[in-house]
Amino acid sequence: MRLHRLTITAFGPFADTQEVDFDALCAGGIFLLHGATGAGKTSVLDAVCYALYDAVPGARQIKGGATKDASLRSDHADASTYTEVCLELTVGGRRLEITRSPAQTRPKKRGTGVTVEKARSGLREHDPAGGDWRALSRSHQEIGEEIGQLLGMSREQFCQVVLLPQGDFARFLRADAEARGRLLGRLFDTRRFAAVEERLAELRRGAEQGVREGDQRLLDIGQRIAGAARGGIEQPLPARQPGDPGLAPAVLEWAAVARSTAHEHRDIAESALAAAESRQAAARRLLDDARELARLQERFAEGRRRADALEARRPEYEAARTRLERARKADRVAPALTLRDDAERAHRTAAAGLDRARSLLPAELTDTGADHLSALERKMLEELGRVDAARGAERRSAEISRERAELDRQARADEELLADAAGWLTGWEAARRAHQERVETSQxxxxxxxxxxxxxxxxxxxxxxxxxxxxxxxxxxxxxxxxxxxxxxxxxxxxxxxxxxxxxxxxxxxxxxxxxxxxxxxxxxxxxxxxxxxxxxxxxxxxxxxxxxxxxxxxxxxxxxxxxxxxxxxxxxxxxxxxxxxxxxxxxxxxxxxxxxxxxxxxxxxxxGTHAAREALARAEREREDRLTAQRSAENRVAARTSRREALDHEQTGLESDLVRARGDAATVAEHAARLTKRARLLAEAAHAVRDFDATAQRLKDADGRLADAAFRAGFETPREAAAALLSGPEQRGLTHRMDDWQAEAATVADRLAEQDARDAAQAPPARLDTALMSYEGAETALRAASSALTGARERGGELARLSRRAEEEVRRLGPLRTEYARVARLAALTAGTSTDNDRKMRLESYVLAARLEQVAEAATARLLHMSSGRYTLVHSDARSGGGKRSGLGLHVVDSWTGSERDTATLSGGETFFVSLALALGLADVVTDEAGGARLDTLFIDEGFGSLDDQTLDEVLDVLDSLRERDRSVGIVSHVADLRRRIPTQLEVTKSRRGSTVSLRTGGADG
Incomplete structure (x- = not known):
């Protein structure tokens, strides 16, 4: 990784845009970053870290999203200036530009107040062929993943091996094994080894829990065996705890004793059951014999009682037989009786009808025969035909009367309409002017x-x-x-x-x-x-x-x-x-x-009201037109109505003369026709009633003759006697059933009294059923007790056998668990450093870190020998610390002048600095190789040079200058005045009340 250019705007103490040209600074191999305390030297390194990882180094990180972003912004910057960091670098053979802006507030473009700008990120790549920049991403996550893969190290590793904070390494030299382990664990990412330790510990706890649960289940089975034995074993269950290796054999041995004791109890119960069954069978036979004797004696006695009762019912039987025979003779007379009853009912009905019909006729016609009544009916029907012809004329006269009434009603309505229209039209002009004035006022x-x-x-x-x-x-x-x-x-x-x-x-x-x-x-x-x-x-x-x-x-x-x-x-x-x-x-x-x-x-x-006024005017005009039209229509209707009334009057006068003759003494023709219709109907009904009465009288006379002849042939003196002997079908079937029951009972009683075994039993002494029953119940109770005891013994034995098998299965299942627990527990103790086989009490992660620390010590010694003129050498020590603490991360310095080896915590201030510097450079090489071998061409060393004398300072600078052999450049952050004379290339940070600024100096010239 090589830095080229850093641009900072409104970041930390820098109010305006400041640009750092790392290409010019790194040209000499070593450059100095200096300035007054609080000027912002470290803020330059913070900006590099923020551009790469979107966060500043951990020591200066502020927790809380909004607070952290606010802490990055310069307090000196103008409110309209955005905080931004832009870093141009080459990494993995690619030249990239990273731009970061934290979340920040700015004044609103419109109105007052402020608004929040979201955090922004941008990544661009330089195209060597085209010479321009190509945008790659604006996503925080994508940019972070891309930079992390190219650098091959986390933010903590970068801050440790690129920024080289000397204070941290000085504390590292004086720290104990635990503190060194925490730092090395973050740098070399040995979490997977710590995870192995934790995983083995979890497996050990899980295996131990499995063994304890299995032992608890075995103990539970033993308790259930004790419960199933229910006091049959004198020896109690052995007192053992889960995890005791002797628990399984003790439970199996105790279960075997319980099973054998249960088998003995079952054999004893089987013998007792056989004896009880023999006694119960004998008592059962005696009870059956007593019950049979009692049954036969009772059967014979019941037969005698039924015979006596049957003889007492004999008169009833004879009476029923006689009654049934007379009823069957009367059945032959029944049809004639039915015919005579039907004829009598028909004659009574006809007589009643005749009386009703004659009561409606005039007195002079009450004794008239049927033929004369029919002749009168035909005369009435002929007169009714003549009256029906006049009904049409009567209906037409009524229609004319209704039509004249309707004409009168229409005439009155038209007169009212004409009067109303004339009155309304009289005031039309005044109303029209009022509506027009209202419209003009509204406008x-x-x-x-x-x-x-x-x-x-x-x-x-x-x-x-x-x-x-x-x-x-x-x-x-x-x-x-x-x-x-x-x-x-x-x-x-x-x-x-x-x-x-x-x-x-x-x-x-x-x-x-x-x-x-x-x-x-x-x-x-x-x-x-x-x-x-x-x-x-x-x-x-x-x-x-x-x-x-x-x-x-x-x-x-x-x-x-x-x-x-x-x-x-x-x-x-x-x-x-x-x-x-x-x-x-x-x-x-x-x-x-x-x-x-x-x-x-x-x-x-x-x-x-403008619209309403216009609408009112329009409605008034429409109403005027409607009234004029209605007035003209009414006048036309009045003229037509006069002609129609005259025609109707002439037609009605002609119809009235014919209707007077057709109505007779009735008010209307219809009323006269209704009278004639009613009289004809009464005459027809009376004639029909006379004929029905004569026919039913002759039928009743014929039925009386046939009934008398049938009763005589059946053997009865009179028809009344035959009617009294009649029985219905259910009554005859009831008598037949009663007679059949008596005869069946008589046969059954005769058979019962003829049985030989019952006659013999009746001669024997009475049966002693109570005594036999008491003996049998006692034997039955003893048998149930013996059977219950055997069932309990068998169930107890089966339950003990089943529980014993479960105990054996549990013991077999626990065998591999105990073996696995022993193996896992040994591995867990070994990796955790608590096993007796681990003499140095060294954890697995500490063991891996010890190997890394040994590599760091070897890499640091190569530079420490030069810085100390061959005097000091760093070596790794795995000796145990005092107080029982764990070992593996000890670091000693060997003094070749005295030949002694001592702890790094005993170094003086100056010695601590160059030893920690050598350690930091060595650690940077090892971490770089561990993180993927990404080349680090730019390193920064922060403070600590003030504790060196002139000779040691020269030797340290020579070592740093030797880094150029690997094409590296080193930036020293210090305010030591002597370094300004020794290092010509400098980046000076100057502070002021308006914010800090940076300036580049090379060979004494300002840049």
Missing amino acids: EAVTRAEQLAGQLEPARAQLEAARARDALDARAAASQRLLNTARERANDAKETWLDLRERRLRGIAAELAARLVAGEPCAVCGSADHPAPARAGAGQVDQASEDAAFAASRRAEAAVTEAERDHASVREEYAAARSAAGGSTVAELVALTERLGREHTAAHRLAA
Whole structure:
């Protein structure tokens, strides 16, 4: 990686755009970056790191997104100047340009206030063939991945091997193994080895957990075996804990004893069950014999009871048989009885109909025969035919009457319409003039409303401006007072800070002396001896007091800036409001606005009726036309109606003479026809009723003769006697069933009493069923108890056998787990440095880092020998530290003058610097190779040269100058005055109140 050009704008202490030409600086191999304290030397390196990684080195990184971005921006820069860093470099054979801008605020282009600009990044590549630049990406993520792949190292590695912060390496030389391990772990990325350690530890914990869970399951099975044995074993379950190697054999042995004891209990239960079954079978036979004897005795006794009951029911049987025989004879007379009943019902119905028909006839026709009634009916029908012809004339006369009534109604309506139209048309001219005047008034109001609207809006705007002018006048006076107060406070705070700073500088020696520690080198002179440290005087000012005063001064200046901004904003608003308001007062403008508003409202109200007035005029004109048309139509209808009325009168006069003859004594022809129709219907019904009565009387007489003959042939004295003997079908079937039941019961009882075994049992003594039942129940209870005991013994044995098999399976499954746990635990302890086989208590990651540290020591020794004139050599040590601490990352220096080897923490201040410089250069070579071998052509060394004497400084510069053999350039960041004489190529950073600037000097000439 070679740097070519760096452009910085509004970054850190640099307010304006500053450009650093690294090609000119690196031409001599070594260049010096110097300037006063706080000028911004380190900010140049921060800008390089920010351009590459979008972040500054970790020691100066501020947590929190917005705070971090704000910390990059220069406090001296103008608000409209954007913070930007642009770096041009060659890496991986490609010439690239990286541009970065953090998130920042800027004034709004319109209005007041500020807006936030998002962070931006850009990557371009130079095309050697075409000579122009080609854009590659504007994505933060893509640019970060591209640069990371080309450099092959992280930001932490870059800051460690390119910027070479000497203070960090001085602490590295004095640090213990743990601190060195943390630094080397970040540089060489040994997280995978730490991950191996953690993975083995996890596997060990998992295997141990698996073994413990398996032992717990084995113990649970043993407890279940104890529960299944239920006191059958006198020896208790062995007391073991999970993880005990003897747990499995003890549980298996105890399970075998439980199984054998269960087998013995099962054999005893089987013998007891066989004896109980024999006793139960004998009791069962005795119970069955007693039950059979009791059954036969009861059967014979029941037969005797049923025979007695049957004999008692014999009279009932005989009566039913006699009744059934008479009913079957009466069945032969039933058809004649049915025929006679039907004839009697028909005759009664005909007689009732005849009575109803005669009651509707006149008295002189009540005894008239059917033929005479039919003749009268035909005479009525002939007269009805003559009357029907006159019905049409009657209907036409009624239609004429209705039509004349409708003509009269229309005549009255037309008369009213003509009177209304004449009255309305009389006042038409006056109404038309009123509508026309209303339309003209509304149109004039429209014009007036438009004129007033044009005057009202400017008046309102002027009123608002006047009000704002008066309010802003008071605000301007208040902001001026606040600004004066803020300026006074800022001047007081700055004077206080300058006074404290001057007092602290006068007593800075005492402050530095307070930090001295006996035996440790001085940060100023590098000596470990402190013979006469300075003492603090009265009123000594420490750094915290100065920093607090400086912060208060900065806050006061910020408050002045804010007050000036607010005051300027108020003054601008006041000037704009004053210009818009003119010279009128608020009261005058309020009166003007209200007057214009009232006039505009009135004009607008009148103007709103323009459309309605025009519509009203149009409607009135349309109504006039409609009324004229209706008047002419009504006059035409009156003339036509007179002719029609005369024709109707003539037609109705002719119809009335015929209708008088057709109506007779009735009011209408229809009424006369209804009377004739009713009389004809009554005569027809009476004739039909007389004929039905005569026919049913003859039918009843014939049915009586046939019934008497049928009853005599069936053997009955009278038809009434036959009717009394009749039974319905269900009644006859009921008698038949009762007789069949009696006969079946008689046969069953005879068979029962004829059984020989029942007759013999009846002669024997009564059966003793209770005694046999008690004996059987006792034997049955004993059998169930024996069977339950055997079932329990078998289940217990089966459960113990199943649990024993589970215990054996668990023991077999635990075997490989125990083996795996032993192997993994040994590996985990070995890599963690806790195993007895690891004599030096060295972790796996420490072992890998020790190899890297050994490479770093070898690379650093090559330069350290030159810097120390062959005296010192760096060696790696894996000896264990005191206090039981782990080993592997020890670093010793060998002094060839004395032949002794000692820890690097014992080096003096000057020795610590050039040893740490050699270590940093060696580490840069090793890390570069480890990160992928990316070539690093530019290195920076930050401070520490003030602790070297002239000879050592020459030797160190010779070593740095030798780096040019590998085409490298080294930038030294220091304010040591002697280096300015020794190194001709310089980049000077100068600070001022308006921000820092950079200038290039080569060979004493300014650039």
